[in-house]
Amino acid sequence: CHMLVAGSWLGGFIHSIIQIIITIPLPFCGPNVIDHYFCDLQQLFKLACTDTFMEGFIVMANSGLISIVSLFILVSSYAVILISLRK
Secondary structure (H helix, E strand, O other): OHHHHHHHHHHHHHHHHHHHHHHOOOOEOOOOOOOOOOOOHHHHHOOEOOOOHHHHHHHHHHHHHHHHHHHHHHHHHHHHHHHHHHO
16 A cells, blocks of 8 residues: 555656656746636646747656556556456
8 A cells, every 4th residue: 555655646746747847947928827727737838938849749748658557557456456356
């Protein structure tokens, strides 16, 4: 249980740090208003003065990778449970 909790915290921390590292060096100009009640990175990228296609792609790839890894861990844990119940 402790390893699952630590893995969840570590995965979330790494995911967040990657997004922060991508966002901090962007130059922002113009209006500082986002038309949403939460600060989504794609909306934040619209406020940047440069082309943010690559940053958006990296954020989507990072989120997709986190989702796939989470799904793999979930399916693996259910497989272990079902194998142990079968025995």
